[in-house]
Amino acid sequence: MKTNYFESPYSKLWVQEGVLHFIYKPIPLLDLSIAREVVSGRLQFQRGISYPVLCDTRGIVRTAKDARDYLAHEGSLMARAVAIIDDRRVAVVMQQFYLSKNRPEVPTRVFSDKAEALEFLRDYLG
Amino acid sequence: MESAIDHVRVAQILEMLLSLSKGRFDCRIPLSGEDDDLEAVVVTLNLMAEEMNQTLAYYSHLRAPEGVTESINLLVFLDMDFRVKSMNIEASRLFEYRGTEAAAISFSQYIATNGQQLWKSITKSLLHSDSYEAKHQLPLLLPSGLVKDTHFTIYTRKEYAAGLFEIVLCSYETKLTSVMLEDEVRQAAAKKVSSPKSTEKASPFLSTQDLHILQSAHDYILQNLSSDLPSLRELAHICGTNENKLKYGFKQLFGQTIFRFQKNERLVRASMYLRNTEMDIKTISRTCGFKSFSHFSRVFKEKYGYCPTQLRGGKRMRG
Numbered sequence: 001m002k003t004n005y006f007e008s009p010y011s012k013l014w015v016q017e018g019v020l021h022f023i024y025k026p027i028p029l030l031d032l033s034i035a036r037e038v039v040s041g042r043l044q045f046q047r048g049i050s051y052p053v054l055c056d057t058r059g060i061v062r063t064a065k066d067a068r069d070y071l072a073h074e075g076s077l078m079a080r081a082v083a084i085i086d087d088r089r090v091a092v093v094m095q096q097f098y099l100s101k102n103r104p105e106v107p108t109r110v111f112s113d114k115a116e117a118l119e120f121l122r123d124y125l126g
Numbered sequence: 127m128e129s130a131i132d133h134v135r136v137a138q139i140l141e142m143l144l145s146l147s148k149g150r151f152d153c154r155i156p157l158s159g160e161d162d163d164l165e166a167v168v169v170t171l172n173l174m175a176e177e178m179n180q181t182l183a184y185y186s187h188l189r190a191p192e193g194v195t196e197s198i199n200l201l202v203f204l205d206m207d208f209r210v211k212s213m214n215i216e217a218s219r220l221f222e223y224r225g226t227e228a229a230a231i232s233f234s235q236y237i238a239t240n241g242q243q244l245w246k247s248i249t250k251s252l253l254h255s256d257s258y259e260a261k262h263q264l265p266l267l268l269p270s271g272l273v274k275d276t277h278f279t280i281y282t283r284k285e286y287a288a289g290l291f292e293i294v295l296c297s298y299e300t301k302l303t304s305v306m307l308e309d310e311v312r313q314a315a316a317k318k319v320s321s322p323k324s325t326e327k328a329s330p331f332l333s334t335q336d337l338h339i340l341q342s343a344h345d346y347i348l349q350n351l352s353s354d355l356p357s358l359r360e361l362a363h364i365c366g367t368n369e370n371k372l373k374y375g376f377k378q379l380f381g382q383t384i385f386r387f388q389k390n391e392r393l394v395r396a397s398m399y400l401r402n403t404e405m406d407i408k409t410i411s412r413t414c415g416f417k418s419f420s421h422f423s424r425v426f427k428e429k430y431g432y433c434p435t436q437l438r439g440g441k442r443m444r445g
Binding site for chain 2: 044062077103
């Protein structure tokens with residue numbers, strides 16, 4: 001069951017079966033100010049509770065370097081694990097580049113299949 | 127038809143590789159919007175160029191901290207119809223502009239597709255403002271088909287008495303003086319003369335292996351912000367180096383000591399929690415690794431100029 005559905009200009013988020021679902025809306029260029037707003041909105045939504053996070057990045061077209069660097073640091077705050085969902089060839093390459101350069105502070109993996117992503121997050125349910 | 131498109135994209139990739147091999151890391155290949163292997167190569171090349179651009183600038187700072195110079199590189203003059211009147215030699219070279227065209231070229235021709243909308247809004251402001259001056263990042267379209275993101279200061283120059291109306295676009299770039307051996311030698315000699323009192327240990331140039339080790343120390347600290355740091359000797363052991371190299375190398379690479387870096391990162395994180403969560407302040411202080419609340423409050427005020435309680439009271443963002 002979905003609980004606490006919340007929508008911001010850049011994302012939709014809700015909690016379902018203990019997993020925080022975070023969906024990026026279409027964003028032509030994810031820059032630093034948007035990245036800050038997105039993280040801030042997520043933290044406010046979580047109200048101090050850590051979740052395994054299912055992060056659907058298919059709406060992002062391009063990212064600015066400073067936004068990537070910021071998300072590498074602050075993007076996984078209050079997340080127990082992150083499963084990124086993206087089935088675009090280009091995005092998978094970008095995510096792999098991002099993950100190889102920045103070592104996220106919580107277990108993070110990229111999936112093209114939502115069921116597999118949820119399976120991965122199951123180990124991190126509270 | 128598809129192979130013809132691919133041919134153009136492969137040509138752009140080759141152009142980019144050539145550009146990289148010449149030490150130019152500020153160009154990017156425009157994205158085609160396709161989602162295929164070729165686009166994956168393009169995206170990776172662009173990301174790599176961005177990283178190299180930053181890393182090489184960083185090396186330059188490491189090797190010659192006082193030797194980085196900034197100079198105006200592109201200077202373009204437009205008439206009030208946004209056509210090119212003239213440009214400096216470097217800009218002419220970049221755009222392959224000869225200045226002999228019968229009809230003046232509209233500057234919009236030098237702007238990449240993803241910058242056209244921004245340029246349109248700038249031109250609108252230029253027309254409606256008597257004294258316009260603003261900074262913008264414009265993606266320039268180079269004759270090679272590559273795109274170069276450039277920060278411009280754009281302003282209008284209006285001298286009514288002289289009947290002079292024009293628009294000036296000006297950008298600057300950081301020059302990597304470390305590539306010039308003579309400069310480096312000269313700066314080292316000058317430093318010796320000008321700062322004989324410096325007692326700091328001379329930092330040897332860091333090897334690739336050192337950089338990896340120091341990066342792992344950096345990551346270790348970030349991943350363990352809530353706990354105490356082990357002693358320098360232990361941390362060096364964890365990262366596979368010695369205490370001396372860790373201590374001086376870290377400062378050289380990241381510009382601050384290990385303990386100051388840890389404190390700053392703890393404060394940044396605490397500020398993030400304060401602004402965006404409902405966690406009570408004492409829990410935040412503990413979560414971010416501070417032993418006592420009063421210590422947290424004091425160092426927080428030192429860094430941000432206000433106490434954590436003030437941030438909660440007056441500056442919290444909308445929930």
